[in-house]
Amino acid sequence: MSTEQLSDYLVENQARFYHLAYSYLHEREETLDAVQSAVCKALEHIRTLKSPEAVRTWFYRILIHECTDRLRARKRVTFLPPETLDAGAYEDPLPQDESLARRVDALPPEIQTVIKLRFYEEMSLQEIAGVTGWNLNTVKTRLYGGLRRLKVSLEGADQDE
Amino acid sequence: MNEFQSAKLEYESPEIPRELESRVRAGIAEGKRRAGRRRVTVRTFTAIAACFAVLFAGLNLFPTFAAAAAEVPVVGQVFRVLTVRSWHQSDGDATYDVSQPAVSGGGDFAEKINQEIQKRVDEKVAEGNQAIQEYKEAFLSTGGTEAEWAQHDNKVSVTYSIKSQTDTTVSFVIDSNVSIADAYQEEYYYNLDVADDQELTLKDLLGDDWVNVCNTSIKQQIAGSKDPSVFFDASMGGFTTVDENTGFYINAAGNPVVVFPRTTIAIGAMGQVEFEIKK
Numbered sequence A: 001m002s003t004e005q006l007s008d009y010l011v012e013n014q015a016r017f018y019h020l021a022y023s024y025l026h027e028r029e030e031t032l033d034a035v036q037s038a039v040c041k042a043l044e045h046i047r048t049l050k051s052p053e054a055v056r057t058w059f060y061r062i063l064i065h066e067c068t069d070r071l072r073a074r075k076r077v078t079f080l081p082p083e084t085l086d087a088g089a090y091e092d093p094l095p096q097d098e099s100l101a102r103r104v105d106a107l108p109p110e111i112q113t114v115i116k117l118r119f120y121e122e123m124s125l126q127e128i129a130g131v132t133g134w135n136l137n138t139v140k141t142r143l144y145g146g147l148r149r150l151k152v153s154l155e156g157a158d159q160d161e
Numbered sequence B: 001m002n003e004f005q006s007a008k009l010e011y012e013s014p015e016i017p018r019e020l021e022s023r024v025r026a027g028i029a030e031g032k033r034r035a036g037r038r039r040v041t042v043r044t045f046t047a048i049a050a051c052f053a054v055l056f057a058g059l060n061l062f063p064t065f066a067a068a069a070a071e072v073p074v075v076g077q078v079f080r081v082l083t084v085r086s087w088h089q090s091d092g093d094a095t096y097d098v099s100q101p102a103v104s105g106g107g108d109f110a111e112k113i114n115q116e117i118q119k120r121v122d123e124k125v126a127e128g129n130q131a132i133q134e135y136k137e138a139f140l141s142t143g144g145t146e147a148e149w150a151q152h153d154n155k156v157s158v159t160y161s162i163k164s165q166t167d168t169t170v171s172f173v174i175d176s177n178v179s180i181a182d183a184y185q186e187e188y189y190y191n192l193d194v195a196d197d198q199e200l201t202l203k204d205l206l207g208d209d210w211v212n213v214c215n216t217s218i219k220q221q222i223a224g225s226k227d228p229s230v231f232f233d234a235s236m237g238g239f240t241t242v243d244e245n246t247g248f249y250i251n252a253a254g255n256p257v258v259v260f261p262r263t264t265i266a267i268g269a270m271g272q273v274e275f276e277i278k279k
Helices: A003-012 A014-025 A028-044 A052-074 A082-087 A100-105 A109-120 A125-132 A136-150 B003-011 B020-035 B052-061 B063-070 B107-141 B146-150 B202-206 B210-223
Strands: B042-045 B080-090 B095-104 B155-165 B169-179 B183-193 B247-250 B256-260 B273-276
Touching: A003 A014, A003 A028, A003 A052, A003 B020, A014 A028, A014 A052, A014 A100, A014 A109, A014 B020, A028 A052, A028 B020, A052 A109, A052 A125, A100 A109, A100 A136, A100 B003, A109 A125, A109 A136, A109 B003, A125 A136, B020 B107, B080 B155, B080 B169, B095 B107, B095 B169, B107 B146, B107 B155, B107 B169, B107 B183, B155 B247, B169 B247, B183 B247, B202 B210, B202 B256, B210 B273
Parallel strands: B042 B183, B095 B155
Antiparallel strands: B080 B095, B155 B169, B169 B183, B247 B256, B256 B273
């Protein structure tokens, strides 16, 4: 993919990136910083993009990394060791009177990432595995765990459009 | 999964700031700029033996150095690192803060380094200026006004600091910084042995087993740090091993200090990460 093609892709989809980043950071200025910084890293490391078809997965990985990195720096969230995540991290339900979107944002970052990519960005589980670098089973475990915690139906969660 | 339809609407509801596009374009400009340059963070140089004759030959070749050097008594040491050019200036778009070092007293060797330093400093200033102009263009072309632009506090700085110096060696770093909407920083280390005709590398300082010595020490320091989770693990591109391109300087104790730029092995909040490797 050429630098120009990548630049076009990034400019064209900037609103999507802003929404995804905002859903992690909830702060206008920091979201702008995160998007700018992710875009900069993408151009800088364009050589690591293997094929043009993979651009979306590749860039989302950079962007999400940028956002979760900032969350960690703020120390507003604690990242859990993977064992904990897959065993008992889904038990405490959030207040049901909050909107679903807010409850998603309150989940541990690893879990909200899967849910956002699945339902807001409409990615397949395979694509989510590509973005996160987790294997398919881990993605499924986190998706179902998150949905159970949100008390929404699991039906169709793994069907690809 | 109808539950998520309204959630998605809420997810997409935050208003897109009008400066988003200029920020994206600024990121593109900066990313291109970074991709185009050499990503080397450390250099070592082969030194030649220093002597007064060479020192004066060197000074004669570089009148500007001679002028600066004349103000500094050269006693006991046959070489030193001096500021040969220093300026501070503001225009409507940015503030520039530059101080350029040079090695005096090293003859051809010093000449080569000084030319390289001069080139590097000029390049960094030009790059900073270009990044700011590109950002300005993007900012104004996407609805920003001149008055809003004037509110930006843009800075370009290229400065240096000496990490340690003995009678025969000097370790210093050139630090270039462009701060527009986000800050971009690059550091460039020089470790010179001006008395001995050989390169000053981690191997020279730590022996043949330098890779293992560094790796063991770094892993221990990561494991023993207050919060090891701030470091990326190997699968996230975290620390694996040092190599010839790993940046370092020499501290006052004479030990190498290995340096990893921000976000290369740990989260950004950690900034640049340094590990002293005790000899």
